[in-house]
Amino acid sequence: MTEILSQDEIDALLNAISSGEVSEDEYSSVGEQKKVKIYDFKRPDKFSKDQIRTLQMMHETFARLATTGLSAQLRALVVVHVASVDQLTYEEFIRSIPNPTTLAVINMDPLRGSAILEIDPSISFTIIDRLFGGKGESSKVNRELSDIELSVMEGIIVRILGNLRESWSTVIDLRPRLGNIETNPQFAQVVPPNDMVVLITLETKVGEVEGMTNLCIPYITIEPIINKLSAQYWYSSIRKGEVDENRAVIQERLDQVKIPLISEVGSVDISLNDLMNLQLGDVIKLENTPIKSDLTVKVGDRSKFKATPGKVGNRLAIQIGDSIEDIPDELLGSTRSEQEY
Template sequence: MTEALSQDEIDELLNSISNGEDPSPDMALSEETGKPKRRKRVRLYDFKRPSKFSKEQMRTVSMMHETFARLTTTSLSAQLRSIVNVHVAAVDELTYDEFIRSLSSPTTLAVVQMDPLKGSAILEVDPAVTFAILDRLLGGPGKTLDRTRELSDIEISIAEMIMVRILGNLRESWSQLIDLRPRLSHIETNPQFVQIVAPGEMILLITLEAAIDKTEGIINFCIPYMTLEPIISKLSSQFWYASRNRQTSPENLAQVEERLSKVKLSLVAEVGRAALNLSEIMSLRVGDVIQLDSLAKNPILLHIGGKAKFDCRVGVLDNKRIGIQVIDKTTDVYEIDVDDLIIGGGDSI
């Protein structure tokens, strides 16, 4: 007599049937016991296209470049003074040869040095997007060409300027992961002339959809696996969110303080103010006296970086130079040499 199934086994079979799954590939009845036994799943593996990236790593890359897309949208909108929309369409893993074969010729290929990472990457911009940007920058409405052609030398120079600005957005979007310093090497128009890795090497392809007014196109960012290999362990959601929520360390605060200490601020001593109408200003001559709204014995305000900070009084330093004496009620008295102190319109005392 065949042994009865347990309740757990019955529930598992019912769940498989209710979900529309066929239990036969994964589960079959044992000839000895009559109980279902689970079969091992067989997953096909293509040795020509070895998988290098996990799904979590690809999701992290997608999140990074969503930031890149937003920054690029903002920068291009400001530069072109037009409606621009850029967003991530897909993140795929394929061979370099497949990527090159998928590109049209001619196109705009920017070879990018990924310092401090080794190797190069490729930023490919659809010709429709490229010519729409060029037309807008050169005074046109932002229309693309009906027929694709190669870029002229002048157009390549303008395209290099655009690429450098886009790469600045790339650096900021990667800042949570690494201090990336992307550098434009050169621009090519024929994909067959760009060989950054072997044809069979795996690459990560970030595809972005770009729309400039009514022109739509694709922007591809190709990164070889060998370039990402040193930081592959950081391509995880856990590391990404941890780096974003990381508190400022004392070392970072010391660096910020050191850099701020070298910032130059203007010191402006406001002696007084006067209100004159236009006719009085036009009639001013050398030697005229303007009456201010403050007395000579009253303290004057010292503005630092455009904000009033101290009360002070005018005096002479070393019987030679004019200066001001700053008095702060909560601290000691400080003396500041204002021989070259700038006042309002640029005159010096």
């Protein structure tokens, strides 16, 4: 940060330069120095700033879903939000987490490799206490989970993975599966120590207990979809998903609409007096309608198809033929094929 001098300090500096006590070259050389950015070849950057930002937005959605899901399951106030998204080596990640801890190995199908979901012990034991009927108060327990406790945490993690799948749906149809749960970080070597990973750190609060939840994803796992991790692609996928969802809803509702289908044998004009005098057995001769002519099928009040009359068993039926007027396929579906009514 640039240091701001007071007026007295500026006057003293000018006096010192004027009297020759301080050389001008000492200060001019400092200002001319170029800023050098240190680059560690052991830690090459794999993710661009845009990709890191996209990952952060994706997992902010994940954090909101996890907040809602855990709050409902634990019957307690749960708050999850993204604290940071960083890239580092896998060895640095392993050294930064406590031992023992709750560490889930996640298969990232259809992507290759596995990811790591690490839940702080304070959060794990608070969740377990809450599910076992306790108040979910903070405890300073530092031990490995028992078999029963592991089973409880397995159910929690599986639910969290469902939220993870939903948050990634705009980029890929991710199907994360829980592999196994470890308590010692040294037993979870999913990639070589010097491989780069992206670490999503989530601040998690259950009741009054706070802790960190870490999601570690190796670069080799994300590499096949690295080009999709851009803000432009992410936003366009969201808009496309909204359009597809709205279209599906509209289509579903249209499928439930009932519309009359009328098979018209023919037509004739008669007087009202003749109509009132019709009796059982009377015959009405239709105008310009030969016996072998096709029937007209109306959808609503519009003539749409030609049809041939017939019988199926003891029931009258018609067989759909040529169309009289083209109708969009999305409205009629497969009605152009031969159907019986």
